[in-house]
Structure formats: structure tokens, C-alpha cells
Amino acid sequence: MWNYSKKLMEHFMNPRNSGQLPNPDGRSEVGSPQCGDAMTLDIEVDDDDRITDVRFMTFGCAGAIASASALTEIVKGKTLDEALSVTNEMVVEYLGGMPEEKFHCSVMGHEALEGAVRDFKRKRNTVRKHLEAMFRDLSWDSAGVLGGTPPGIAHVHPSRVLLEFPGDPGEGAVEAVSRELSGRVGRTVEVKVKR
Amino acid sequence: MKAYLDNNATTMIAPEVLEEMMPFLTHRYGNPSSFHSFGGEVMKEVEKARSRVARLIGAEPEEVFFTSGGTESDNTALRGGCSINPLRSGLLVSMVEHPAVLNTAKKMMRDGTPVGFVPVGGDGLPDMAALAEMLVPETGLVSIMTANNETGTKFPLAEVAEIVHPSGVLLHTDAVQAPGKMELDVKAMNVDMLSLSAHKFHGPKGVGILYVRRGVDLPPFIVGGHQESGMRAGTYNVPGIVGMGKAAEMALEELSAVAGNMKAARDRLEEGILESCPGASVVARDSDRLPNTCTVLFKGVESEAVMTILDMEGICVSSGSACSTGEIAPSHVLTAMGIDPMTANTAIRFSLSRYTSGEEIDVLLDILPGIIEKLRRISPYA
Ligand SMILES: Cc1ncc(COP(=O)(O)O)c(C=O)c1O
């Protein structure tokens, strides 16, 4: 048996934030080349880039399960940048230490977080790219509702965008943009109006 | 501890064995090689032990050499067997051998010995056609275990001998897992060398034997004094040897009485697990297996996590992975059988002994399903 700390064992036996989100804003799947173990990590992110929810699933040892659990507890409520600055050592310390041979198990959690943030940013970039293309070239069906003047892009999120209209958005404009954008992205993207 | 289900790792010492050893740990401390009768009387006990072990495997006492255990016996058999004839220094071993054989073979290969690794099928049995094809004129020794320590699969040694012997090749078998669980007869198995280790059948740790068929011209294992006919020098490990003798006698006497019970208990454990743990499957279930062993794959659940919880509950089992260094390498036995590395990481081995009680199995069956269920809930692969 490994010499695991009380706190590590407690996280292993009662993992926090396990499971998956139905519609994650970012998801990753990573595996450890050292041992063949693997995990998934889902994040939900608000419009301030803050992690509002996070879930993990792990196929791995007690060290891997506990460090994934600890990581989710640490990063929940942090901004993406803050979360990414959480190091492996911090997770190990949070758990009251871990046998050195087991460090690779906690590395997996960190890689999963990086992967989920990367997935979030990739999804967000995809939405932004499509939105910019839609506003550059107003030739799509029902682009007419924008009256030739596209709104400004205030904020982009993988599942919603905040638009700034010069005046009052015309009748059905919000719905039309959302419909076209969702079609292009391949997933429902909500459109909100910045007042 | 509530349940000890790791008897393929080691077994408890039988009370009768300990009792026979005690005088040699206390007042009968004479050196068997001494001139005086205080030592000479002890030699009689060493020879009695040799005869008991010989009877266990159907050999002559002169063909039994005491060693420090299974690992030494395997090392000696491989290195010695390949050095008898310089023109026949080649070695073939199965891919599912214990590290005592496998790593010796790999080291010998690095040092220049031609070594081949015989593949096994999904049933865990060596591929006989491949073995026959891999035999070449330079092959001097083939080493195939009697029964596998992870899966319990028994290997058809007599069949292997039929392939190997006609071309003048020697056959060694690592029978460390066999005593007390199956019949052993070096004549019927038709082997030239055989390794045993006392602690796997309720004897003490650190003592074993290498059987060497009369006429096999093995070089001395360890050079020094004239003990063991000059084959294996070093003052006798008298308590160990005496203990091994008693353990061998008991293994032989009790085999017919206990093998059935052991199998019934193993089957109850196996069926209990399959019924209560979704996604569980038994490795090599349809093969002829030792009556005490079963390895179960728990889909989506990593074995070390399971063992960690079982350990907290006082239940001892093991996994096939070599995890002591932190790098969990999936079991070479399971991967050789074609099981993918991730699935191999879900393997737990349960191994019983004639002392395993029904309560121990009850405790396991009571606790295990909840553990598997709990870990499956957080697994991405369940
Ligand atoms: C099949 C097999 N061979 C060899 C050994 C090594 O024996 P020992 O522990 O006596 O060195 C073992 C036990 O670990 C074994 O299971």
C-alpha cells in the first residue's frame, strides 16, 4: 500500500465534483502514458471567464482520483487564467502530500484542465469566427433584418454571444442571428443584447 | 486482517511445519556437515526433508537440490541448462513466465544468449505450433511453467516434452504455484528440471528446490563448500529445509482432500462476483486452471483503486500490474493473452489456500460489489 495522507484518502473515498456536465463549455479526455489510466474533465464558464462548475471522471488509482477531486475543488470559482496557474505541486500540497512515485497521477489532472480550457477557447474561437464571417458578408438568408448595419461583438462564449446594436435591434434580428450562428457552429448559440 | 486472498503471493506457514522447524531454530543448531554427531544428526533431518520433497514430485532424493527459493532455482536452471553444451546455448521461454524466468531470460539475451519467447493464445496456453517452429539446432533448453501464477492456467508439460525432447533439448518447468493444488510427477510431466518454493505451500520463505533429473550434467550452482554434492555450496538452511520437507508432505497428503473444497470455494467466489458486479469477467475461465486461482477483469475500474479500498477493509488481494515503482505496467501475462493494456489494468487476482475460510469469501462478496459500483460511477469507461 502507498503511504497516502488522510486528506488524500478522504478525497479518494468521497470525490468532489465527479461526473460529467450535460453541455460542457470545455471538455477534455487525457490519458497517462506511464500507466494507461485516463480521465475526462468538463468545465462550465461564465461571461467573466470564471469556472462556475467543473466535473471529472477518472479511470485510475486512488492518487489520480483524489488529485482530480482536489483540483476541481481548487479551480471552481477561479478565472481560467487563475485556474491554469494552479500547479501540480499545489494540488499535491492541498492533499497533504503524495508519494513521489505517484506524482504522474496528479499530472493527469493538470493536463485535463489545460485540455478543457483549450477546448473552451477553441469552441469560443469557432463561434467568433463564424459570427465575424456572418457580419462581414451579409448575404445569408434573413441577413436583411440587420438593415445592412451589423452589431458589434461585445463578448463571445461557446454557447452564447453578447451583441451591441447601434440602435434598437430590428424585429426578429436576435432570433435570426442566433438561428444562423447555431446552424454554422452546429450547436445552439444564444444571442443576448448588450444595453 | 479479515480476508487473505493472496495465496499465490505467499501462504501462511502451517502450524505443523513451524512445529517441526522449531528445534532447528533453537537447540538443534548443529551444522549438518560437521564431523560430530550433534551436527550429523541434523543431516538426517535434511535428508528426510529431501526425501519428502522428492516424493511430492515423484523424483529420487538425489535429484533434489535445496536452494534459497523459486527465483534461485529458476536462475540456476536457465543459466546452467544453457551452459551444458556450448553448441546448444539457445533458450526458449513462454511469454507468460514469472519474472524469475522472464527477466533471467532477458538478461541472458542481453549477454548474448539466443533467446526466444513463445507466444500464448487467448486461453493463456502456449502456442505449440509456434514452439515447434522456434526450436532450432542451437536450442539447448526450453522453460515452460507448470501453472501460471496470475491466471492459474495449467500447461500441458507432457505435450511440450513431446515436442522438445526428440531434438535433444532439455525441458525446465517452474512449478512454484503447483504444490498442494495439483498433482506433480516429474516422470509424467517428462521434465528434466523443476523449480519449487516452500513459501507457496505453507512452508517457510527463503527455501526452495531445483529438481535435476539424473544424467543432466548441470554445472554447480554456487561454488564453495561441498554441500548438496558440491552443486550448491553454503551451510544448510536447516530450519527452512526441514520446514519445506514437512510442507511437502502435507501438500501431498492433503491434496486429494482439499483440492475439491478449494475449487468449490473458488467457484463460489467467482460466481458471486460475476453475479454481483456488472462488467466483471473471469480470465481464462474455460481453461484447465489451478483450483485456487481466479483473475477477474472489472470493466472500467482500475485495479489499484479497488485494492486500496479492499486494503482499508482488511482484504488482501493482488493485481497483475507491476506497480511497486509507481509506473503501473499492465500485466505481461494478460497482454500476452491479447488483452489490451487498459483492460489488463482492471485485473484483480484472488487466490485461495486450503486454510481459506468461507467467512473470508463472504466478507469479500459482501464488500466488493459496492466498491466496484462506487468506482464505476466515476469512471469514464464503465
Ligand atoms: C511462478 C513463480 N515462480 C517463481 C516465483 C519466485 O519464487 P520465490 O519467491 O521463492 O523466489 C514465484 C513467486 O513469486 C512464482 O509465483
Ligand code: FES
Ligand atoms: S497509477 Fe495510473 S493514475 Fe495513478
